[in-house]
Amino acid sequence: MKRVGKLVLIAVFMLSLPLSAFAASHEMEEMEPMKDMGHGKMMMEGGMIMLGEQTVDGVKAMAHLKDVKAAMSMMGMEGTHHFMVMLSDAESGKSIDSGLVAVKITDPEGNVASPLKLMGMQGHFGVDVTLTEKGEYQFEVGTKVKDGKKRQYHFSYTIK
Helix, strand or coil, X not given: CHHHHHHHHHHHHHHHHHHHHHHHHHHHHHHHHHHXXXXXXXXXXXXXXXXXXXXXXXXXXXXEEEECHHHHHHCCCCCCXXXXXXXXXXXXXXXXXXXXXXXXXXXCCCCECCCEECEEECCEEEEEECCCCCEEEEEEEEEECCCCCEEEEEEEEEEC
């Protein structure tokens, strides 16, 4: 009987994977028209802020911030935002989900924080950060993916 229960759970999990992939691809399709509207940075559904995209040596990086202050506060943590970068092959569009990614953040007063390593998570690399001062933040993202090349990307965001 336990064996049947395990098989049912595995079957349900396996059947849910295509639905998850469809939902993720549908979400990205809905974001595509937004980047062509001429708005460099915009708030997206669910508190997602698009910082932009850049291509360096054949690898495209698309950076976002998500306001997570309320959720972090409920857990007694200080983080205010989740910084994330999605990498893809510029030619094929294929997602790059392994390699090393780090970000150095410069705050509005010009202070540069130590690099933070981003972890691979469900199609992106991300790290929780604390952005408390009003003003412009600079994000310098360094990557080293499977081809061994080091790439740098620059993004910014202003907290009002």
